[in-house]
Amino acid sequence: MDESKYVKVNKRDNVAIALNDIPKGTQLAPGVIARHDIPQAHKITLEPIAENGAVIRYGVTLGYVKRDTPAGSWINEDSLVLPVPPALDEMEWGCDIATDLPEPVASTWEGYPAADDGFAGTRNILAIHTTVQCVTGVVNVAVDRIRRELLPSYPHVDDVVPINHAYGCGVAINAPEAKVPIRALRNLLRHPNFGGQTMIVGLGCEKLTVEMLLADQPELNCADNVIILQEHRGFEAMIEAILSMARQKLERLERRRRESLPISKLLVGLQCGGSDAFSGVSANPSAGYAADMLVAAGGTVLFSEVTEVRDGVYLLARRCVSKSVADRLAEEMRWYDTYLELGGVDRSANPTPGNKKGGLSNIVEKAMGSIAKSGTSPIVEVLSPAERPREHGLIYAATPASDIVCGPCQLASGIGVQVFMTGRGTPYGLAAAPVLKLCSRNEMKEQWFDIIDINAGPVATGEKTIAEMGTMVFRKIIEVASGRDQPYSERYGLHNDLCIFNPAPIT
Amino acid sequence: MDESKYVKVNKRDNVAIALNDIPKGTQLAPGVIARHDIPQAHKITLEPIAENGAVIRYGVTLGYVKRDTPAGSWINEDSLVLPVPPALDEMEWGCDIATDLPEPVASTWEGYPAADDGFAGTRNILAIHTTVQCVTGVVNVAVDRIRRELLPSYPHVDDVVPINHAYGCGVAINAPEAKVPIRALRNLLRHPNFGGQTMIVGLGCEKLTVEMLLADQPELNCADNVIILQEHRGFEAMIEAILSMARQKLERLERRRRESLPISKLLVGLQCGGSDAFSGVSANPSAGYAADMLVAAGGTVLFSEVTEVRDGVYLLARRCVSKSVADRLAEEMRWYDTYLELGGVDRSANPTPGNKKGGLSNIVEKAMGSIAKSGTSPIVEVLSPAERPREHGLIYAATPASDIVCGPCQLASGIGVQVFMTGRGTPYGLAAAPVLKLCSRNEMKEQWFDIIDINAGPVATGEKTIAEMGTMVFRKIIEVASGRDQPYSERYGLHNDLCIFNPAPIT
Ligand SMILES: [Ca+2]
Ligand SMILES: [Ca+2]
Ligand SMILES: [Ca+2]
Ligand SMILES: [Ca+2]
Ligand SMILES: [Ca+2]
Structure with missing residues (x-):
């Protein structure tokens, strides 16, 4: 098998992701010959799948094929029927509590202590x-x-x-x-x-x-x-x-000064935007590794984006530290289901044309990649949009997935740094806190060499491990939080408008 | 009767508006002595009203008093029960088509002709x-x-x-x-x-x-x-x-030049914001007079703000030139009723604390004042939010009342100038078209002498007629549209964000 041409994430998967454009006729494995030109980041079947059979990536069902699909076929948004969303009642909780988090490579940072002894400032x-x-x-x-x-x-x-x-x-x-x-x-x-x-x-x-x-x-x-x-x-x-x-x-x-502080005083937000099929392979898992390391160091990390966890919510429930946290998770999902339903849509409204061009066929696939940013830490709290955390550790902050709306929600929660993962590229930034950009593919970094702060592409190509890349991300977070480094968006003053989430009517 | 102390708009009215603060004990008319300190712009009863009796201003029922109310009483938001909104089915239409519009004092202006021969530009x-x-x-x-x-x-x-x-x-x-x-x-x-x-x-x-x-x-x-x-x-x-x-x-x-154009090439938008009880007496009727003169000159005028016409919709239907226009009016009202209902509110959510401080007790009273800006012209068309007009004349553009959302909607409809009436004051402005401010009270002009462009206060005090003030507003619109005059907001560069109306969900 020519594994330099594709990435398979989970051993149960019956599809893989093309590392580069794969021309029709390319032999990928014994009996697996590309039946179409497969664009970079798109899915190719590694075995035949019968009509209505499950397409499996990340070990989960992305959807069901509409017709008999031989090995070597291109799977895209037109090939798949979306599964029903996972039930929210009586989710299993607390049965997947990780204890083997990575050893932190730093224990302090330089921040502006808060008068209320809460999370510290990263800027003045x-x-x-x-x-x-x-x-x-x-x-x-x-x-x-x-x-x-x-x-x-x-x-x-x-x-x-x-x-x-x-x-x-x-x-x-x-x-x-x-x-x-x-x-x-x-x-x-x-x-x-x-x-x-x-x-x-x-x-x-x-x-x-x-x-x-x-x-x-x-x-x-x-x-x-x-x-x-x-x-x-x-x-x-x-x-x-x-x-x-x-x-x-x-x-x-003017009188404020930075002090050396424990990482327990640092609050970091994570989100992704303009994602592609590599986001879930390289950038998001690297961010997740950094998140695990922050949590291991006593830090607090928010991840968000309701429509992008909805299809994997049962995986998150298993990581909740208590039934009440899992119940809050279900409650936020239900609220959003209703909010979308009142507007005449559902979670399938999330993926963008760019996501689809980037190989993300539907919201299940996008969700599995998106969730990867949360690493493996236990979930200690669930917040409504723009709430302030009470706990320390990994926290799910239930905001819209929209980059420009998630940003201000996390800012209101008090984040000092946001790490933003992208596959297609966006110049997004917040005026009030630095946003650090991590891309999923080498080509993205080549194209936006002076906008993307860290390139996680080498994880996709096997040149770097997730642990190596995640450690780099962790170090960069500490440098940026401490004011010793500025992400590109901050240097250029690239700031989005503060788009506050308002689910209520205009009069 | 001491009519220098209050304004009564319609002969059927059983309440009047205090021109200035009226101290308790002031004799207003035989048998009408102020029973409370009545703040400027607030309502005072001119005759006794029995429990559940109608409070009448502008000749319409604002609401019903909760208890027996003697003459000389202060009527505010706490005194009144809101009536049910007027029915939308089978409204009378076309029975109030004005033909006696004021003679225009100008027939041309200087604008930038549009390539498509539509409404012309007022700026470059x-x-x-x-x-x-x-x-x-x-x-x-x-x-x-x-x-x-x-x-x-x-x-x-x-x-x-x-x-x-x-x-x-x-x-x-x-x-x-x-x-x-x-x-x-x-x-x-x-x-x-x-x-x-x-x-x-x-x-x-x-x-x-x-x-x-x-x-x-x-x-x-x-x-x-x-x-x-x-x-x-x-x-x-x-x-x-x-x-x-x-x-x-x-x-x-750079090569564009203004040309002398007929007023049929001018599209003017009207809205009010930060209104008080004088808005419906001075500023809005003066704008309405100017609107009538624009229409008489062949011009086109948009007025908007659904929740502020909802309670007087039957009055507008009578001015619609055809059943289909009246039907479109009802359709837009129904859409908004549903939109608000899905959000768990109704039209009563419109008035602000400032409106109430300014003597506007509820949405009916606010609506009657708001509608005054439409003058008396026949309504030739009804637009959904941000639609472009097809007709010439007075047009109802069904936008939210929110100043910052109505503005971009009317801008999308193509307005070259917006006339903005205010009683409490707002520095609102649009970057892409000049906004001319007209205030309802002398005190407002004194306070914001270098922000308010025209003071309609003299109409409230009887020093100027609506026709005189309306003619001034008409002339100012022509000057501003022609680029010979700049409203204060344009001179200072006071621009609001372009808040596009999005009634659909965020994902
Ligand atoms: Ca995302
Ligand atoms: Ca996002
Ligand atoms: Ca208004
Ligand atoms: Ca308004
Ligand atoms: Ca300007």
Whole structure:
């Protein structure tokens, strides 16, 4: 068998992934000759599969073939019937609790300690929070001036970031699901990168009042921290008020210094986007290895993306440390099933044309690759979107899979670094925390040599082991978190808008 | 009766609006003595109303009092029970078709003619459209460079505007309601301010492909107009590609010149936000008068905000020119009723704390004031959110009331100017078309003297008639559309994010 041409992940698999384009007629194994041109990253059958037979990758059923399929066939989204999603009732839990996590290669990092003794900051940022989108124009004009006129005098402050969002008014503020965006905005106020300096710009007539935003920190609602535009006489007065408050906050942020901290003070988020069939072979398992090492070192890691774990949820339930954690997992899955159903769709709406071009035939295959980023650690907690963790260890944060929505949710949970795995490539970034990019294929790194931070392609080609690559990822996380290294997206200032998840209606 | 202290809108009304704060004990009319301190813009009963009796303003029932209410009482949101919404089946239509519109004081304006002979441009803007939020970071870096390095060489071009949005991927692209955001992005491509120069930046793996975005203009899908980031080798190459294409487009935009055009080439949008009880007395009726004059001059005017017309829909149906237009109106109302119901709310979720502070007790009262902006013209067409008009005259464009969502919807419909009425004040603005602000009270203009463009307060105090104020608004619209005047928001560059309406789920 010519194993330099393909990757088979699990010994039960009856399909493999083409390492490069495989021309029709290529002999892959005795009796296995490519019957079509197989594009790189796509699946090829290693044995005949009868009509309605299961296509198996990662040891699980991706779907069922529509017709008799000989060995050497190309399997793509058109070949497969999607299986029903796994049941959520009475999932087995706690029967797959790993204890053999990798030995950490570092035990400390350099961060900004949080006043509340929680997770520490990885950057020193002046955040200007907003209650409502209405104030965005004024805040942006002020932020431009702060960047040009004030920031240069505060060399220890990394940036000023407006927390602009589409929420706050013109929404059904009492809708049951309004709690999601409101929680996100409340928890963003507490992000450790903002150094406990609170600065809020409100309008004055919005539904999301400052009182509501600060419901769990009412002591912060005072003139030192809050500017209401309707209370100011004219535009220049508004801008001057914002600049003046920014100066006060910058003075205090300027005094922050990094300290050597245990890894228990580090909160790392993981997500993938623009995935391909190698994502589950190289980039995601390497991130998963790094996650295991972080957990072994006492660190805390979030992974997310509900529609991308839905088909493997029973595998995650087995890793939950208690029935209550497994029950929370099922509850979040049920919520999302209903949310999609109300919109007239289901989990099959997740995969993108790019995923399919990249060889990911359906959501089951995408999910199995996506879950690989969680490594093997026990799951100690499940969070609703944008909740803050209470535990330490591996945590499932149930956010949408959408990169630009998952990002702000994890940011609201308090992540100091996000590791982002990609197969097709996206220039995604967050303004308030560094995003480190890990690609699945050598070709991706060649194409975006100055955007991709780490290339996990050598794992796919067998040049590096997952342990070697995962250790590199772990070290890079520590360097970036400690401010000794900047990912490309941070260097260039590539930032996405802060797209807050709002499952409630607009009025 | 001391009519300098309050405004009564309709002779049937049993409540009036306090022109200023009215202290408890003030005599207003024989037998009408203020029983409470009545805040400015709030309602006071002019006669006793028995328990469950109707409170009437604008000649319609705002709601029913919870208990026996003597004359001189303060009526606020706590006093009233909301009536059931008007039925949508078999509404009377066409029985209130106005023919006595005001004589226009101008018949031409100076605009940029559209190549397709449709509505003309009011500004000359290079728009950089995007398929997906993922590209925002790169596009913003490029736009900064275009502004600094290229734009100064093209003095006839007003601005470069990135059409960044939260849509394009990580969404259920085949959900029934996905048509709304997709239509918005398609129609934004055709906005007359962009001079027929198409420039699109895509990623390469997104769900909203360039093919899908250009489904109704496939001839535009070529290398002259489209940049796919995944096809470029590295970050600098992406930025160079965007700058190089921008230079080509700027060359062509630079040759555009304004021409004298009939008002039939002008499309104006109206909306209100941060309303108070004077909005329906001064600012909105003045805008309505200007709208009538625009229609009389052959112009086209959009008004919107579904939850703010829902309670007066029967009044609008009577103004519809045909049964099919009235049926479309009912259809849009039904769609929104269902949309809100799925989210667990109803139209009562619309009013804001600011509306209530401003004396608007509930959605019925807010709706009656909001509808005043439509003047009296016949309604010739009803549009779904972000549709482009086919008719000329007064058009109902069924968008959310949310200022920041209504704005981009009307922009996608092609408006050249938006007139924005406010009572409490908001610095709202659109990057791609000028927004003119009209306030309802003198105090608002005093407070935001350098943000509010026109003060309709003198209508509330009786110093100016609606016709006088409406004529001023009409003239200002022509000046702003013609580029001879800039509203404050445009001068300062106060722009909200382009919040595209997406009623479909996120995946
Ligand atoms: Ca993903
Ligand atoms: Ca993602
Ligand atoms: Ca309104
Ligand atoms: Ca509005
Ligand atoms: Ca502008």
